[in-house]
Amino acid sequence: MKRSGRTLKQRLYGLKHIGGYVRRARYFRGHGVHSPYVYAIVRKVFMQPKLMAEGHPLYQRLVSLGVPQRRSVQLANLTTHCGYDGWAVDTLERVAMIVATLNTTYEHLEEYARYARECGATLCIVAPYNNANRWNVVKTIIDAHPSTTVDNRGYLLIFNNHLPKQRFRL
Secondary structure, eight states: OSSSSOOOHHHGGGGGGHHHHHHGEEEEEEEOOOHHHHHHIIIIITTTOOOOSOOOOHHHHHHHHHOOOHHHHHHHHHHHTTOOOEESSOOOEEEEEEEOOOOGGGGGHHHHHHHHHHHTOEEEEEOOOOSSHHHEEEEEEHHHSSSSSEEEEEEEEESSOOSSOOOEOO
């Protein structure tokens, strides 16, 4: 007899993801992140629910392009936290941070990564897991990248600075 209107199989469906949750449990609230730079980003950017600087133009631009509000807040806070003076969305410009939203097709992501590496900019790829083709391109970018990458499942940050080669999956 079904009391909740759902079968046992439907009620236990969420348990198939438990392995991924357990693997990432050590990164909860920044524990397990052994880089002071990335730890500060986790604590001061990813865990901040509100904008550090009110009316941030990057936040407004990302929300208008359909990026979820929480992710837009985090990226706007990242520019404030890191002291980036300029940013570009879906264009290749010589700025401190380049954001590639879903409007940037997966065919162009490698070109964005190469350009960001040349000019020393941080590249942010929004929704890296959107489809299999996009993820395959992102995976090749991560493998070939000489510095630090931070993947928080909503976007991938590719830093082109003095940091050693490390990969963080939060």
